[in-house]
Amino acid sequence: xxxxxxxxxxxxxxxxxxxxxxxxxxxxxxxxxxxxxxxxxxxxxxxxxxxxxxxxxxxxxxxxxxxxxxxxxxxxxxxxxxxxxxxxxxxxxxxxxxxxxxxxxxxxxxxxxxxxxxxxxxxxxxxxxxxxxxxxxxxxxxxxxxxxxxxxxxxxxxxxxxxxxxxxxxxxxxxxxxxxxxxxxxxxxxxxxxxxxxxxxxxxxxxxxxxxxxxxxxxxxxxxxxxxx
Numbered sequence: 179x180x181x182x183x184x185x186x187x188x189x190x191x192x193x194x195x196x197x198x199x200x201x202x203x204x205x206x207x208x209x210x211x212x213x214x215x216x217x218x219x220x221x222x223x224x225x226x227x228x229x230x231x232x233x234x235x236x237x238x239x240x241x242x243x244x245x246x247x248x249x250x251x252x253x254x255x256x257x258x259x260x261x262x263x264x265x266x267x268x269x270x271x272x273x274x275x276x277x278x279x280x281x282x283x284x285x286x287x288x289x290x291x292x293x294x295x296x297x298x299x300x301x302x303x304x305x306x307x308x309x310x311x312x313x314x315x316x317x318x319x320x321x322x323x324x325x326x327x328x329x330x331x332x333x334x335x336x337x338x339x340x341x342x343x344x345x346x347x348x349x350x351x352x353x354x355x356x357x358x359x360x361x362x363x364x365x366x367x368x369x370x371x372x373x374x375x376x377x378x379x380x381x382x383x384x385x386x387x388x389x390x391x392x393x394x395x396x397x398x399x400x401x402x403x404x405x406x407x
Contacts, residue, residue: 182226184377185219185290189269192216194292197267205265212252217244220269223382224248230386231273231286234393237406238273238286248273250281267291273389277405282308284399286389295373297385299392300366301399302340308403313347313360315402320356326394327359332367335391340364365399367392 192215196205205212224242231240241247250270256262268291275284282305287298304312316323327338343361346352350360369388375381400407 182219182222182382183379184381185223186215187377188215189219189290189376190292190373193267193269193290196265197292200263200265200267202264216252216269217249220249220271224271226382227273227386230382231389234286234386234390235396235407237276237400239276240273275400275405277403284396284403284405286392286396288385290376292373294370295376296368296370297388298339298366298368299336299389299396300364301403302364302366304363304365309363311404312365312399312402313350315398316356316359317350317354319398322398323356323359326398327367329391329394331391331393332395335369335388336367336395337369338362338366339368340366365395367395 188211192208192211195208199205221242221244224240224247228240228242231238239248243249245251248271250266250272252265254261254264254266256264268289271288272281273286274281278284282301282303284301285299287302289296289298301308301312326332338359341363342358343363345361346354346357347360350357354360371384371388375384378384397407
């Protein structure tokens with residue numbers, strides 16, 4: 179496990195300038211800044227999180243690699259988007275479950291941008307089979323679900339967020355006492371934090387504590403998907 183003393187303060191300036199100049203020519207001219215102010219410190223943060231994540235669960239990947247690891251790529255997928263700007267203007271880091279192949283797997287997530295900074299834990303946009311399994315688990319183990327989302331450590335930091343259906347899912351009683359949760363398409367706890375924490379030596383410790391406080395939610399979701407936690 180490495181040590182990490184925080185991102186450089188210039189990280190926000192770089193991201194703001196990238197948002198204002200989101201094109202290949204500008205990025206190519208500022209590639210050295212991207213490496214020193216964004217990617218290198220992000221990889222150092224990831225390396226420093228190996229120990230803390232291991233203490234939470236040994237089944238989540240912590241990979242400080244430039245490509246294909248925990249750091250999400252800076253290039254946007256514009257194939258199906260009206261927005262054709264080529265670069266993401268935030269830092270995204272996901273510690274994904276070993277059983278997952280993409281961002282829809284259970285995971286811990288970090289988001290850094292000039293507009294907002296937050297950590298998240300849970301499952302985002304699960305595929306149909308996984309979504310059905312989570313809903314089935316909420317119905318079958320409703321006490322465990324309620325205990326997870328009302329856990330004192332969790333509610334102190336997190337709020338459940340994400341997209342929901344307008345109507346009850348097919349085959350589920352619209353009068354079910356947990357219908358609001360059963361309508362969810364995302365099962366994500368989100369916790370905002372002050373941008374100043376990003377550049378602090380406390381950043382690893384504080385984000386690790388936040389992820390740990392989502393313990394019961396993550397354990398429930400992994401159990402629902404029949405994967406180890």
